[in-house]
Amino acid sequence: xxxxxxxxxxxxxxxxxxxxxxxxxxxxxxxxxxxxxxxxxxxxxxxxxxxxxxxxxxxxxxxxxxxxxxxxxxxxxxxxxxxxxxxxxxxxxxxxxxxxxxxxxxxxxxxxxxxxxxxxxxxxxxxxxxx
Numbered sequence: 001x002x003x004x005x006x007x008x009x010x011x012x013x014x015x016x017x018x019x020x021x022x023x024x025x026x027x028x029x030x031x032x033x034x035x036x037x038x039x040x041x042x043x044x045x046x047x048x049x050x051x052x053x054x055x056x057x058x059x060x061x062x063x064x065x066x067x068x069x070x071x072x073x074x075x076x077x078x079x080x081x082x083x084x085x086x087x088x089x090x091x092x093x094x095x096x097x098x099x100x101x102x103x104x105x106x107x108x109x110x111x112x113x114x115x116x117x118x119x120x121x122x123x124x125x126x127x128x129x130x131x
Contacts, residue, residue: 061120065100066092068125069115073104076127077113081106099130 069076073087081087085106093101098117103110116130 061097062094064120065094065117065125065127068120069100069102069127073102076102076115077104077111078129079111082108087111100127 069092070089073089074081077087083106085108087104087106089102089104090110091101091103095101095114100115100117101112102115103112105111114130115127118126118128120126
């Protein structure tokens with residue numbers, strides 16, 4: 001009978017100790033997840049600011065390229081406009097940071113060209129046909 005009571009007591013203590021360990025680990029895991037969430041939300045705010053700066057730089061880069069191509073399409077286009085017209089840019093697509101597709105027309109015919117951006121530094125843009 002004493003043996004059974006001692007065995008039950010040891011079993012009860014082991015189960016209790018196991019429950020305490022499980023609760024401790026659960027709370028520790030919960031705290032770690034909370035810290036990770038706080039860190040990621042803080043990091044995300046910094047990333048948003050960094051992305052905004054990158055987006056602003058990219059928009060400025062695109063604006064410089066678009067402005068240059070629109071102003072100089074008559075020299076960039078490989079064919080001459082017909083009936084004394086002038087080329088007008090109708091669409092510009094950035095396929096990559098250094099490759100663009102330009103669509104243009106003169107009111108009679110339309111054309112298109114792929115351009116490789118060699119340089120776009122200090123508003124000095126250098127583009128070359130790309131095929």
